[in-house]
Amino acid sequence: MTSRTPSLTRPATRRLLSVCGALLAALLCALSFGASPAAAHAALTATDPADGAVVKTAPEQVRLTFSEGVLLSRDSVRILDPKSNRVDTGNPAHVGGKSSTAAVALRPGLPNGTYTVAWKVVSEDSHPVAGAFTFSIGAPSKTKAKVPSDAGADGTVETLYDIVRYVAYGGFAALVGGCVFAGLCRSSRAVQKLAVGGWVALFSATLLLLLLRGPYTNGEGIGGVFDLGGLGDVLSTKPGAALLSRLLLLGAAALFLAVLFGSYTRRAADEDQGRRQDLAFGLAFGGTVLSVGIAATWAMAEHASVGIQSKVAMPVDVIHLLAVGVWLGGLGALVATLRTGEPIGRSAVRCFSRLAFGSVVVLVLTGVYQSWRQVGSWDALTGTEYGRWLLVKVGLVAVLIAIASVSRRWTGRLVDEPDDKADEKTEKKAGKKAAKDEERTEDRDKKAEGTAADPVRTAQLARQKAAVDKATTLRARYGDLARGSLYRSVLAETVVAVVLLAVATQLSTTQPGRAASAVTSAKDGGTAADTSPAVDPISVEIPYNTGPKSGRGKAIFMLDPALPGDNLIHVFTFDLADRPVDAAEAKVTLTLPKKNIGPLSVPLEHVATGHWSAKSFQLPMGGTWRLSLTVRTSDIDQVTETRTLKIGQ
Structure with a gap:
């Protein structure tokens, strides 16, 4: 087999990298040209009242429906009157137990005018989204309320957050x-540096993500990183718990690295192979548990945890991430080993080739399922931003597989050479010889430095030593055609893999095709307009006094849509200062005396402070009903008030 000198191979490698980099950059620019900024994953699909609607009387509450589940906070939905004063009461809550909805009650007796609904939520896959719309009571009016933009996060914080997410994925791989x-x-020094560097990158990125999470979701500036109170709120959410779990798992992973590159490596030459096999089994088991756990921290808080078949999607996502780590991280380990010129047996290269092939098969199978689940249709594949980025990812995977096939051919040539053991001995001898030559050179340099008073001569000796060291490394790296070609092809794989990780990170911050299609269909089909109430609901204010000073206040009874059939009932209790206040118990019964129906007990459920509701209550017919409201403020203090309601008349 002929050999190539370093001077001939280095320009070839540079040309290969330049061509690959130029093609990949052109591909990314062409496919991402004109793409909108990364969209949040939950989109508003319907509102009640509808955006721009004019209703005759003030609604009891404002409802929002999203394309997927959302997480709510105290200020997720704010209602502002024409003078920019808040008119909502209580905390936002999900309607009917559906996480894709949000509702907040309004103060009774609102005057006519235009009201602004400003909302800011976090989708269940951890991304913030915000916006606003307006509706009018009676007739539209001028409003001073400032409508926020759709941006859910500060620009600087969002950019940092995305960069750190990419670092986290790269560190995991x-x-x-x-x-x-x-x-x-x-195992080698270069591989150890790669693994430890990955741990440091992943740990640092996770810690930064945890600190940036609050400002990212709340739309605050970078100064919000130092808000410890906000950090406590983050830890109470699903994404925050996932990041904290990742930090704890990485603590255990540090111990795993110490054993893998310490005790296990030192026992490589031990005569007691039984003890080393036991240690290897323990490392394999512990490493599998840790890697699965770390991968699960992504699956449990991002795309896989939301949408259809989430119970299947999360384990599939874990397997997908592990395959990515084994393949792309293994490529980095192989190229690092080849670059240092350290001897590596052909059996080791063949072993990684098999691992890479298995990882590719797993990636294809899990990727097909994930693509179907997130895209849903051929139109969404080409008509949504998520689909276009997915096509970029598929193209990069195809390029990566093509380059990998070239690497496998050069690996085959290495394997075809005979006498592996003899070759390993030769490599060891060559390594020892190189070490001795280096020691002689160092001794010679020390003597020269001790005797030479001329600094010019000292600088010449230093340059000569650096040149010898570099030539030795290049000779080891490009010692033969197969090894040099394998190094270049694996290096090209690594370059494409880096770009592939960037595209995968972009996919994780882009609204899935299914959700984007659902939003488009809702807008085209007028779903939001259909949610306006057909008739005015009933709202009754009932003062109550159970005796003690703390037992005085008022209750608001709401019936929607106030027609025979299924109705939604709300009861709100306030103190004399119009602040929501809890009572020990609230009971409601409805009676229709003329038809001798009732009393019908309403099954109220406590929702929030001073708020009870019945999600579904059946009224058999219309007529003049008698409402009985019982409010109990202590074990012995209670009062029952009655009112007359005309329903369906």
Whole structure:
């Protein structure tokens, strides 16, 4: 087999990298040209009242419906009157137990005019989204309320958050791939640096994500990082719990790395192979548990946890992430080993080739399922931003597989050479010889430095030593055609893999095709307009006094739509200062005396402070009904008030 000198191979490598980089950059620019900014994953699909609607009387509450589940906070939905004063009462809550809805009650007796609904929520896959719309009571009017933009996060914080997310994905791949390569193929100083560097990157990125999470979801500036109170709120959410779990798992992973590159590596030459096999089994089991756990922190808080078949999608996403780590991280470990010129056996390269092939098969299978689940249709594949980025990812995977096939051919040539053991001995001898040559050079340099008083001569000796070291490394890296070609092809794979990770990160911050299609269909079909009430609901204010000073206040009874059939009932209790206040118990019965129906007990459920509701109550017919409201403020203090309601007349 002929050999190539370093001077001939280095320009070839640079040309290969330049061509790959130029093609990938052109591909990304062409496909991302004109793409809108990354969209949040939950989109508003319907409102009640509808955007721009004019209703005759003030509604009891404002409802919002989203394309997927959302997380609510105290100020997720704010209603502002024409003078920019808040008129909502209580905390926003989900309607009917559906996480894709949000509702907040309004103060009774609102005057005519235009009201602004400003909302800000966090989708269940951890991304913030905000917006606003207006409706009018009686007739439209001028309003001073400032309508916020759709941006849910500060620009600087959002950029930092996306960059750190990319670092986290890269750190995970380097950590998992480096450990698998070291345990099954070959452990070396370069592989150890890669795995430890991956751990440091992932740990640092996770900690930064945890600190940036509050400002990211609340739309605050970078100063919000130092808000410890906000950090406590983040830890109470699903994404915050996932990040905290990742930090704890990474603490255990640090111990795993110490054993893998410490005790396990030192026992490589031990005569007691039984003890080393036991340690290897323990490392394999512990490493699998840790890697699955770390991958699950993504699956439980992002795309896989939301939407259809989430119970299937989350384990599939974990497997997909592990395959990515083994393949792409392993590529980094292999190229790092080849670059340092350290001897690596052909069996080790062949072992990684098999691992990479298995990972690719797993990636294809899990990727097909994920694509179907997130895109849903051929139109969404080409008509949504998520679909276009997915096509970019598929194209990069195809390029990566093509380059990998070239690497496998060069690996085959390495394997076809005979006498593996003899070759390993030769490599060891060559390594020892190189070490001795380096020691002689160092001794020679020390003597020269001790005797030479001329600084010019000292600088010449230093340059000569650096040149010798560089030539030694290049000779080891490009010692033969197969090894040099394998290094270049694996390096090209790594370049494409880096871009692929960036595209995967972009996908995780883009609204899935199914959700985008649902939003478009809702807008085209007028779903939001259909949610306006057909008739005016009933709202009754009932003062109550159970005796003590703390037992004085008023209750608001609401019946929607106030027609025979299924109705939604709300009861709100306030103190004398119009602040929501809880009572020990609230009971409601309805009676129709003329038809001798009732009393019918309403099954009220406590929703929030001073708020009870019945999600579905059946009224058999219209007529003049008698409402009985009982408010109990202590074990012995209670009062029952009655009112007359005309329903369906």
